[in-house]
Amino acid sequence: MNPALLAGLRVVELSAYVATPLCGLTLAQLGADVVRVEPLGGAADRTRWPLSDSGTSLYWSGLNKGKRAIAVDLESEADRRRVADLIVDGDPCVVVTNTSRHADLGYEALSARRPDLIHVLLDGRADGGAAVDYTVQAATGFPLLTGTGTEPVNHVVPAWDVCAGLYLAVGLLAAERHRQVTGEGRSIRVALEDVALATAGNLGYLAEAQLTDHSRTKSGNEIYGTYGDDFETADGVRVMLVLLTERHWQKMLAATGLADAFAGLSETLGISFATESDRYRHRDVISPLLARWFRQTPYAEVAETLTRHRILWERYRSFAELGRDGGAALRELALFGKVDQPGAGAHWAPKSPVQVDGTRLDPRPAPGVGQHNDEVLGR
Secondary structure (H helix, E strand, O other), X not given: OOOOOOOOOEEEEEOOOOHHHHHHHHHHOOOOEEEEEEEOOOOHHHHOXXXXXXXXXXXXXXXXXXXXXXXXXXXXXXXXXXXXXXXXXXXXXXXXXXXXXXXXXXXXXXXXXXXXXXXXXXXXXXXXXXXXXXXXXHHOOHHHHOOOOOOOOOOOOOHHXXXXXXXXHHHHHHHHHHHHHHOOOEEEEEEHHHHHHHHHHHOOHHHHHHHOOOOOOOOOOOOXXXXXXXXXOOOOOEEXXXXXXXXXXXXXXXXXXXXXXXXXXXXXXXXXXOOHHHHHHOHHHHHHHHHHHHHOOOHHHXXXXXXXXXOEEEEOOOHHHXXXXXXXXXXXXXXXXXXXXOOOEEEEEEOOOOOEOOEOOOOOOOOOOOOOHHHHXXX
């Protein structure tokens, strides 16, 4: 089966950084022809860290795999006209961008020439103002619940950028579906701020703040409303444990041999561990007993025991460990394929997480600056 479900979809991407390039990457990994438009010399994110030993941006090459690239003088009206012609001429096109700087490359100007155009725009704020992931984080409450200290902690993963990139792709594909049915184009807009607030609302954080007097506090690796925490084994290995259901709880009691101990605590303290809420409410009773078992048990035995009992757990790993020995751990995963990135070298890079009939397109290198000018623009 051919996993290139989006073969034939033309996408022109005028963007930088994470969200919009991720949208383009998501489409390219499903077979779309994505052309990234950059200024002469390359976009600002072409040199963003992490870098290879030779100075190539591994960040940039990761988010732009499998695309074509052209470089033009975006301050030149003539060059912008060439980009506009690329968009409006030929088969129906989709524009993905995070800038409204040039009106002649905006939705109104382009759709006047090509009514079936789909134009997808990422804003920072809902009012069109500027924002990035880490400033949006600060405004949405999550850093005040992250970590264990008193100071706010932004999460390392640019989660709102990632979510926004996927929302852009969803909006784009919904518009493409509409275009196939009606022949009409659409203007799609997503604000980074809206993505974060919608997520907080959909997960109940904002409703809880409006409807109750509950005040959440930082809790490290504990999981709000259920039982989860991290533990250290006898030989110093750190693992994360999650017990979501009564079945998980019973399996953990069997695995650790602590059923009698918890039954005694339940009777002595007059408490129950029967439900998810009970276990969260009494986590300060549960964790010390589990911590003792982990401290007395070597990692190899912990791994064998928890796996045999089908308990949700995992060992903490560093990126360095995952990439060790030429990515030996990644080589075993169907998600990864070998790609030889000019300026960086051969390494294991991810395919799309989406499997189509059990298959995925192999990863392809990211393009060089203006690499496809001749074949795309004829110069």
